[in-house]
């Protein structure tokens with residue numbers, strides 16, 4: 001089933017979880033156990049990332065297919081298109097299609113580690129728009145296609161002090177091209193200034209983007225990780241957040257607690273503005289994501305308490 005309808009439709013607030021392929025087999029087993037517990041809370045969908053250039057291709061496919069068919073949650077697979085021949089892209093799409101997955105997040109991808117720029121593979125694609133067009137041309141309406149949106153503009157467009165109005169407008173116009181080419185859902189890059197997200201939604205509507213726009217929320221789990229991520233994505237950090245984190249930055253528990261508080265407040269504000277979905281970048285961790293959903297009243301407290309570390313691992317990996 002395509003996630004677009006569920007995200008848009010029935011008037012109730014829904015949520016979803018993003019995961020990434022772990023580096024070790026043990027990590028994969030742990031992830032399946034965690035996913036199983038998290039899926040018990042009924043996310044509308046879960047998605048799994050794709051290592052740029054296809055670096056995690058086999059594992060991403062395996063995890064996606066298991067999510068859809070054994071963990072039994074509507075699944076969206078990320079797929080990047082640069083540094084990858086078209087055959088590899090089609091192999092991935094055929095594989096998930098044969099396994100009943102109907103949702104793809106179509107991305108450009110970043111250059112591989114150690115390279116500043118990506119090299120276009122001969123006959124390959126240079127941007128997400130190419131991939132969206134390809135999927136629609138080759139697979140018709142079979143897939144629901146999601147694309148990435150950038151409330152602060154794509155980091156390539158951001159100079160010191162933020163994107164210029166012109167760069168921001170060009171970025172939006174390009175996003176509209178992705179939607180016009182067949183994408184039916186937008187998930188945003190992480191952000192920590194809710195006003196920027198709300199303005200982005202309103203700017204998208206102004207230029208005629210009508211599909212649902214889902215906010216990507218990354219709970220702050222760890223101070224260094226937060227700085228690394230926001231540095232990499234050139235995310236604006238409000239002075240309130242800096243002031244709150246500065247005195248507690250060496251206290252991991254306090255940072256996590258603040259992350260849950262902030263995530264909750266951001267989601268409350270967004271939901272109060274008529275957005276119906278929150279998408280959580282879990283970083284493969286469950287506590288902060290579940291705590292935020294519990295604070296929002298979107299999942300039952302009793303289920304969280306029971307399902308956290310004390311539950312014996314489900315045997316999904318070997319099922």
Ligand code: FAD
Nearest residue numbers: 049050052078107108109110127128148154171174188189
């Ligand atoms: P595109 O949409 O192709 O373009 C990025 C920007 O470049 C555009 O916003 C626009 O400003 C400019 N641009 C590109 N082409 C054109 C054009 N033809 N005309 C005008 N402007 C253009 N990376 C991974 O490797 N794996 C993942 O699983 C993954 N998941 C992600 C999930 C989300 C929700 C987000 C927001 C990002 C994710 N990324 C992932 C990161 C992503 O690959 C990078 O941000 C990458 O740099 C851009 O990908 P994109 O699909 O947004 O690119």
